[in-house]
Amino acid sequence: MLDIETVRSHPQRVKEAVRAKYAGSPDEIDDLLDRVDELLEVDEARRSHITEMQEKQSRQNDLSSEIGKLKREGKDDEAEKRIEQTSELKEEIDALNEKVEAAETRQRELLLALPNIPHSSVPVGATEEDNEIEETVGDKPSFDSEPHPHWELTDQHDLVDFERGAKVTGSGFPFYTGRGARLQRALLNFFLDRARDRGYQEMQAPLFVNPESAEGTGQLPDKEGLMYKIKESSPEDVEDEITNRLLKREESPNGEAEVRREVRSMINDLMEGDFYPIPTAEVPLTNFHRDEIIDGDDLPLKYCGYTPCWRREAGSYGADVRGLNRLHQFDKVELVHIVHPDESYRALDTLLRDAESALEALGLPYRRLLMCTGDMGFTQAFKYDLEVWSAGQERWLEVSSISNFEAFQARRMQIRYRPEPEAKPRLVHTLNGSGLAFPRILAALLENNQQPDGTIELPDVLHSYTGFAQIE
Known part of the structure; x- marks a missing residue:
């Protein structure tokens, strides 16, 4: 704010x-x-x-x-x-x-309702075409024959079951099976261990948050359409309340159309719950210090946390959503910094390096994008995206966003620090980044490391976590 x-x-x-x-x-x-x-x-x-x-x-x-x-x-x-x-x-x-x-x-x-003010160095632009590619790291893998996309590889090796996930819940809620599940667990532990080794305090956060927390980090009111809601009213309660309201109202001069509009509005009001499944661990981890005054000597604070995340992703369709590309439920390790205002852009560099180093350890070619004003988001003052190369799809997939919000979130949440014992409290700066999101990392690992004989070689750093070096 x-x-x-x-x-x-x-x-x-x-x-x-x-x-x-x-x-x-x-x-x-x-x-x-x-x-x-x-x-x-x-x-x-x-x-x-x-x-x-x-x-x-x-x-x-x-x-x-x-x-x-x-x-x-x-x-x-x-x-x-x-x-x-x-x-x-x-x-x-x-x-x-x-x-x-x-x-x-x-x-x-x-x-x-007003967005954060972009940092003066952010390029002005309207779409992703206006983002600036700052650096590309690593070489794209080469193949003697056309590489397979990950959805074919997961089917071939029984790693992910999309159809049964759709049957049990819906599209975008897959099952990870056998070695696919073990690979997910390996990524979880690998990312958390790296974060802890780099000075982050590990947190196990709540998976549901109240509206105040969602408002604090900027998901409300800006991204309300992307989040799921826990609906607490029963259908009977909704029916009774709407009936009572309609019985008390005067007859509508515009007939059925107006009545239906009013009913839809009532349903939205009554079915809105008090909790939101988190779209990212950024929400609970940053709200950990909401309405608190932190001792200045305790800054910076660095937290990491693994959570499943839920996003509606309304309007997504086509190749962009196939397989693991875009899910309604996915896993992610989040990195959060709470820092002195004078240190936030140095912290941004640290956060960026933490995320990039994980990609380098996995041997994944990636590129860093400086996001333009029109593609950076409502809450961010500065934002990088990291994208990995997907050999089977021949395109770049976003796997991490690294953002500095300056005091925008802290003002909403009233997270302050006291520089000295008797000094007036000041707002902190908050930053976060994915370290990393699992689905597209898994997709890139499978596609980039597929072998001519149909096997998939895993990066050395994962062997001790998976218990196997190859998917046969």
Whole structure:
């Protein structure tokens, strides 16, 4: 969340950030620019109400002092007039306080809708075509014949069962079987061991979070459509509530169409649960310190955690989602840094190196992309993507995003640190990155290491974790 002082003092800078982050969506730009203007109006009204309320409170205090003095002097009639005036002032103060509270609520709603301001070094662009390839590391494997895509290899070696996963749950929820399951477990332990060796504290985090946590890291309200929700209302409860509401409402002049729209709106309201399955361990790990003041000497804090993750990925289709390319449930190790504001870009370099070194240890060719403003995301001030080469698909697959949010998340979560014992608390900076996401790593390992005889050779670093060096 942006600081209201930033919006108030630098509205054009905020508007430039909106234009940069939504370069490919003119309708959204117009809407957000209107919100910036409304935010300035709401902020001005809020401050005006506060000033007026404080003046009336001061007058109320003066009258209270006068009442006591008048009563001591026996001037009860005049004291009674002052009492009536204080009663009137109290009503006016209460009314102003309600206006202040309403303005503060609206101000927060508007601030939550505004994206983070990109770092000045981020390239301005609208789509992934505007991202900059900073470096490509490693050589693409060569084959005497056309390499197979991973979905053929997983079927051939009984590693992943997509069909039964679809039967049991739905598309995008596969079973990992036999050596496929052991390979998943090997990646889990390999990534966590590397993170721990590089100074991260391992965490086992909750897999469900409340709305406050999702809002804290920026999944709400921006990415609500990507998350699953736990629906707590039973169908009977929903039916009863909708029936009661419709019985109380006046007959609609627009007939069935309006009724159906209202019913859909009611269902959405009533079926919205209190918990979200996490789309990434970033959410619980960063919220670990929500509403806390950290001793400055304890910074930096570095956490790693393995979790399954759930994402709806609405609108995805085609080759991009085939096999392991895009799943609704997948496994990932997340890396989180909570740091002093002056250290966040040095921490970004460290975080990037931690993720890249894992790819190098696995022998996977990869490239680093500096993401442009329109493709970097709502919450990020700076973002890298790491992509591995997929030999069977002949394309690059994203396996990690490395992001610096500066104070954007910390302001939402009120994660602060105290530089010195009596010093005023300041906001920390937060960063995170995938270290790494399993599905596309597995896809690349299978495709890049397939052999002419149909076997698959595994990287040396995984042998002690898998208990086998080759998939036959």
